[in-house]
Amino acid sequence: MTNKVCVIGAGSTRYGKLDESIIEIALDASKDAINSAGITPDDIQAGYISNVFGVSDKQVHMAPVIMSNLGIPYVPGLTIESACGSGSIMFREAYANVAAGFYDCVLALGVEKITHTGTIQSTTLFSYCSDFFYEGGSGASFPGLFASIARSYMATHKASEEDLAHVAVKNHENGMLNPKAHVRKEITIDDVLKSPVVASPLKLYDCCPFSDGASAIILCNEAFAKKSSRQYVEVIGSGRGASPAAVQGRNDITTIPSTVNAANQAYKMAGITPKDIDFAEVHDCFTIAELIDIEDLGFFQKGTAAHAVREGATRRNGEIPINPSGGLKSKGHPIGATGVGQVAEVFEQFTGKAGERTVKNAEIALTHNFGATGASAAVHVFKKVE
Amino acid sequence: MSSQPNQQQQTLGSRQKFMTSANKGKILSNKCLKCGHIMVGTIIYCERCHGNELQSIELEGSGSVVTYTIQAVAPEGFNEVGKPYAWVVMRIDNTSLKVSGILIGIKSPADLPLGSKVKVESFDPKYGLKLQKPS
Numbered sequence: 001m002t003n004k005v006c007v008i009g010a011g012s013t014r015y016g017k018l019d020e021s022i023i024e025i026a027l028d029a030s031k032d033a034i035n036s037a038g039i040t041p042d043d044i045q046a047g048y049i050s051n052v053f054g055v056s057d058k059q060v061h062m063a064p065v066i067m068s069n070l071g072i073p074y075v076p077g078l079t080i081e082s083a084c085g086s087g088s089i090m091f092r093e094a095y096a097n098v099a100a101g102f103y104d105c106v107l108a109l110g111v112e113k114i115t116h117t118g119t120i121q122s123t124t125l126f127s128y129c130s131d132f133f134y135e136g137g138s139g140a141s142f143p144g145l146f147a148s149i150a151r152s153y154m155a156t157h158k159a160s161e162e163d164l165a166h167v168a169v170k171n172h173e174n175g176m177l178n179p180k181a182h183v184r185k186e187i188t189i190d191d192v193l194k195s196p197v198v199a200s201p202l203k204l205y206d207c208c209p210f211s212d213g214a215s216a217i218i219l220c221n222e223a224f225a226k227k228s229s230r231q232y233v234e235v236i237g238s239g240r241g242a243s244p245a246a247v248q249g250r251n252d253i254t255t256i257p258s259t260v261n262a263a264n265q266a267y268k269m270a271g272i273t274p275k276d277i278d279f280a281e282v283h284d285c286f287t288i289a290e291l292i293d294i295e296d297l298g299f300f301q302k303g304t305a306a307h308a309v310r311e312g313a314t315r316r317n318g319e320i321p322i323n324p325s326g327g328l329k330s331k332g333h334p335i336g337a338t339g340v341g342q343v344a345e346v347f348e349q350f351t352g353k354a355g356e357r358t359v360k361n362a363e364i365a366l367t368h369n370f371g372a373t374g375a376s377a378a379v380h381v382f383k384k385v386e
Numbered sequence: 387m388s389s390q391p392n393q394q395q396q397t398l399g400s401r402q403k404f405m406t407s408a409n410k411g412k413i414l415s416n417k418c419l420k421c422g423h424i425m426v427g428t429i430i431y432c433e434r435c436h437g438n439e440l441q442s443i444e445l446e447g448s449g450s451v452v453t454y455t456i457q458a459v460a461p462e463g464f465n466e467v468g469k470p471y472a473w474v475v476m477r478i479d480n481t482s483l484k485v486s487g488i489l490i491g492i493k494s495p496a497d498l499p500l501g502s503k504v505k506v507e508s509f510d511p512k513y514g515l516k517l518q519k520p521s
Binding site (some may be wrong): 119136202223 | 391401403427428452453454455457458460461462463464467471473475484485486487488489494495500508513514515516
């Protein structure tokens with residue numbers, strides 16, 4: 001029997017192009033989370049930090065540097081990398097350690113700094129997250145990998161470029177209500193369709209931006225949460241999955257096995273089905289990813305996501321609101337922080353801090369975040385605690 | 387199709403061997419002697435039955451396009467190709483095995499309908515697995 005695990009605090013920097021160093025933005029988000037939880041650094045018994053490209057800002061072995069600058073140099077920290085899924089996969093480790101009883105209270109922090117490297121170098125660094133021998137090494141970029149997935153999906157399931165555009169328009173609509181979002185700009189279907197091709201068939205507005213940013217969560221056991229007398233959120237399901245690293249190794253290119261497996265574990269643990277989820281933050285690095293995600297997570301049958309998105313089922317007032325934060329598309333995608341930022345969104349939604357973008361009457365939420373083209377993934381389910 | 391027993395060489399330089407085969411226009415695969423599953427030659431245990439007795443088989447590097455993209459921004463080093471290129475996932479003929487590589491000289495989707503025939507040209511030290519359209 002494991003301990004119940006709760007989120008008692010969350011903090012985030014703005015996502016976008018940030019001038020401060022990677023360590024400074026990590027500290028900003030940590031301080032926000034510590035204040036939000038009403039604790040002091042002294043309460044933190046371990047730090048879990050997710051990051052991918054610290055080396056580009058001249059810092060690896062990041063955890064001890066962050067713990068030292070939080071004034072707790074003797075508290076152990078650990079840095080975890082799992083490409084764009086680093087945040088959720090790190091969160092799972094933080095969760096597991098509290099659930100197992102090793103710690104009462106931990107910091108789960110995700111951080112990324114990439115915009116200083118410029119488009120070509122960022123594109124190159126990201127390509128190292130692929131199965132490089134077969135993918136990046138023969139010229140594939142990440143937009144290119146997802147574009148090849150999109151072409152396959154569109155040929156198999158009759159979805160159109162306009163259907164993909166609906167995902168972008170909806171996420172930008174949500175991002176307009178998020179003061180910390182990277183790209184706060186309302187767009188139309190026509191804007192998406194007329195934007196320059198990045199990797200055919202994906203266009204500029206099908207792609208998330210390169211973002212800097214940090215998000216932090218304070219996780220603790222139930223006794224600690226109750227003692228804090230703050231509003232908190234309970235983690236009721238957690239799952240991880242894997243897929244063949246290279247797209248070429250997958251039988252069906254239009255589904256991501258890691259998502260399916262992680263979601264099934266999380267649903268089973270929470271004792272719920274996809275129908276019980278009131279909203280979800282999913283990994284929409286590209287519009288095609290969101291279509292595949294919402295099928296793989298069990299919200300819609302295979303091949304029907306395009307129809308659902310066209311009909312508005314995933315809008316904030318729809319049947320299952322997807323990415324009320326604006327998602328990676330609009331909120332931004334600082335890859336080490338993204339999965340943590342999703343949990344921060346759930347915390348804000350469930351503790352009355354999400355303002356105009358609040359999903360009404362929501363009690364159970366899901367976060368989904370994957371690495372690379374879904375070679376790694378984690379899914380978590382959260383319950384509002386009154 | 388040629389085959390050879392492959393015991394101790396299995397873990398040693400599997401990528402190097404893949405490249406050598408590609409330079410002959412072939413795709414190095416590993417066939418599981420226990421269950422018969424065929425996988426790409428850099429996988430060293432059977433991904434279906436987890437057996438470790440694998441036989442190297444060089445498959446003819448000809449197949450058809452499963453999916454692809456043409457990118458506006460290429461990773462570093464790939465602008466030097468000098469021409470637009472497609473990044474392609476191809477299925478090797480008469481197998482379910484897929485491999486991916488670069489196909490230089492593809493300007494627009496009209497140049498490469500899905501299902502188009504393609505074949506392995508070589509393994510380029512700079513550009514990875516190079517594909518070409520059959521002449």
